[in-house]
Amino acid sequence: MNPILKGAPWLVAHRSMLGIDKPYKLTLNGCDYVLWQNRNGDIFALENACPHMQAPLSNGWICQANNSIMCPFHALEFDGKGRLLKDGEPKGEPVARNLELIIQDDLIWTYGGFEPRLSIPELIPERTERLRFLGVACNKSIQTNFLSCIKINYDFNHQNGVHRDVFKIRENPVQTFDKDGYYARVVQTFFREDNTISEILQNPSLLSVPKEIQNELEYTFPSTALFKAELALGALLQFFILYPETEHQTRTFVLCYGNWQIPLLKVPGLRALIERSLLEATAKVVEQDSRAVESLYPQQKPKIRLPKEEIMFYVESLYNEW
Structure with a gap:
């Protein structure tokens, strides 16, 4: 689809909506993403399709030890940058696209990967x-x-x-x-x-x-x-x-x-x-x-x-x- 209001800032969630170590599915302008928050309050976001066989990562689970998400099909593990992990260590460059987030206290904003046209409102x-x-x-x-x-x-x-x-x-x-x-x-x-x-x-x-x-x-x-x-x-x-x-x-x-x-x-x-x-x-x-x-x-x-x-x-x- 053609993005709606490309470059606008979107408030996509409040921190309380994510829970702790739970995948949260988000759809924005026709693209699906998965967000998760660890116990330290760090928040990560990746495209939702596993780069192996396109399984929805939001149906998977979070590995607390590595702050990573596990694919529900083959238990492949990805960190918040989209890199494949093996024995807790990243292997190579990112293979799952990361969604850039702007965290403003408990508010989670994103431009959806586009060049900003408006500032995030206060x-x-x-x-x-x-x-x-x-x-x-x-x-x-x-x-x-x-x-x-x-x-x-x-x-x-x-x-x-x-x-x-x-x-x-x-x-x-x-x-x-x-x-x-x-x-x-x-x-x-x-x-x-x-x-x-x-x-x-x-x-x-x-x-x-x-x-x-x-x-x-x-x-x-x-x-x-x-x-x-x-x-x-x-x-x-x-x-x-x-x-x-x-x-x-x-x-x-x-x-x-x-x-x-x-x-x-x-x-x-x-x-x-x-x-x-x-x-x-x-x-x-x-x-x-x-x-x-x-x-x-x-x-x-x-x-x-x-x-x-x-x-x-x-x-x-x-x-x-x-």
Whole structure:
């Protein structure tokens, strides 16, 4: 396939997603890779096909002693540079292609082997200083193209329909929309209707969501959309991440951070319950977005225009003019 946005920086994983000494399969722009992390926190990445008979290395296992990966077919052993090992020692030049990674604290970035056209954004480390990492919500493939997925993250109006049953949003006026190159910022208010007792029992995190939510969104094209909300608990930050797996398949996951202000969350088990509920609610939002974009018919020129759609035209122009 032709690479999508060749030279863009892609956030492909958070360190917590890899585990320790476990192969992790990654697909980026039509190419499969395998990543693994050792107990010292070192991370390695190779093309996933064994250079012998193209077996998927991600189906193999990690040799802790040599920080290497073993092929599942013939137990061939490769180090993080792609060299074949024999008795723990490299033999010759690399035969499996290495994927260059840029590790930024717990964030794993790559340019997919292409010359960089944009710097890796500092949005996540700058906004999460002194915040707790709550976890990764959802990590799934969406069966549609990258542009359709990124547009829904920039679409203010879809909250009213796609997420109606969770948050009961009746109105979401936008106060400001500012853009500066590949960065954009939005200030917005959600006005909600009351949740039923049954809905709250199914999703206890709704107790922390006020009827009027002042929130802020920040975007760094093409991979990251930050949703920041001030809840009764404190600040909640959700980074919605996208990258292209194939021409018609897009990977998404959400990094969640929080800064809780109320003493009640010091009660043993209560904080874990609320945070787990928040992660589950975020995952449901992603599932709803995924179903929505996967159900779309082929795009045609819209015959209707909604208020505040400028940001969708902005991101579409960034994509088309890349």
